[in-house]
Amino acid sequence: MKILVVDDHALVREGLCQVLQGLDPQEATDVLQAATCTRALELAHFNPDLDLVLLDYLLPDMTGLAGLEIFGQRHPELPVVILSGSANPRVVQQAMTLGAAGFMTKSSLSDTLLTALRQILAGGLYQPDDLLAMRQETAGMSGKLTTPPVLSPRQHDVLVLLIKGLTNRQICEKLSLGAETVKFHVSNILRIFGASTRTQAALEAKRWGYDPVGPSESR
Incomplete structure (x- = not known):
């Protein structure tokens, strides 16, 4: 080790x-x-x-x-x-x-x-x-976030593609990232939003105003 x-x-x-x-x-x-x-x-x-x-x-x-x-x-x-x-x-x-x-x-x-x-x-x-x-x-009794989550620019890029329903492989191709890097960011996004699945993370992100606008369209 x-x-x-x-x-x-x-x-x-x-x-x-x-x-x-x-x-x-x-x-x-x-x-x-x-x-x-x-x-x-x-x-x-x-x-x-x-x-x-x-x-x-x-x-x-x-x-x-x-x-x-x-x-x-x-x-x-x-x-x-x-x-x-x-x-x-x-x-x-x-x-x-x-x-x-x-x-x-x-x-x-x-x-x-x-x-x-x-x-x-x-x-x-x-x-x-x-x-x-x-x-x-x-979080209170609801277990949901009560303050806006903070995302890095790359986490935001991955999130908007996740909301669109893209798989990790598709996100890799879209952002020219390696598989391990995308997996790392997706895991962090789930943790940030207190979600156990991608769908839960997407729903929670939408609750905070994130919409599925791709990285190239949002800049």
Whole structure:
């Protein structure tokens, strides 16, 4: 297993390296380190076998959210977990909307971190419990969003084609994107709208005023 830790504090990186050795007792964990997002992206490019990235929210060259978006564009299949000193609900929401596989605070216990990372490596997502409670309160009894969802430009492009009923393969052809990239964006769209199916996501998107105007027509 190979994990990339991105943090500008050497002590934090070294501490995480020690903790990550307990991630899988059956397999050695190779931990790469980077102090900047720029360096992290270089390492990701030369290590296509990466299994996971732990990305600090505050970095000297760019914010973790900006780095997260770049990772999503270049390596859509690679799970990225944002690390932060606090779980600000707005920041957590932004991170998950941009495609983070999880959000962890640096004050988390080692066992909590390892449990969350195992869940993410198994294909799941992880969010702090207090954010989940806040979302439930915001959604109310209906379980629907009560505030407008925030989409990136590419997510919007994929969404309008999804509303039109196009399959992932057709979206790939229409937007000249790879299959994994489209799958990544569709999964994020479903998560953003709190939907379990494409039809539910389309209906919820229409409720917020999204109409099926293609990318080339909307610009």
